[in-house]
Amino acid sequence: MSTGNINISSRRLEEAVHGGWLMKRGEHIKNWRPRYFLLFKDGALFGFKSKPDPDLPLPDPLNDFIVKDVQDAQYINMVVMVGNL
Numbered sequence: 001m002s003t004g005n006i007n008i009s010s011r012r013l014e015e016a017v018h019g020g021w022l023m024k025r026g027e028h029i030k031n032w033r034p035r036y037f038l039l040f041k042d043g044a045l046f047g048f049k050s051k052p053d054p055d056l057p058l059p060d061p062l063n064d065f066i067v068k069d070v071q072d073a074q075y076i077n078m079v080v081m082v083g084n085l
Helices: none
Strands: 016-025 032-040 044-048 063-069 079-083
Touching: none
Parallel strands: none
Antiparallel strands: 016 032, 032 044, 044 063, 063 079
16 A cells, blocks of 8 residues: 555545544543544545535544555554554
């Protein structure tokens, strides 16, 4: 996977290859929160508080990551998520 363009403004909901609810652990307060994530073909992964409305442009995400393949994976289907600051 390439890193591609992580910019959310150039993305459309229908371009996502997968979307769904995951639990994300907070950075400072270490509790688990539900987040709706969208994964795009280039590995961009965006997190939202609620599922985006398909009739509106994508809102600003709470989190954005790049998912990369792992060459020497210890586990089947292992990926690495790299956060963007």
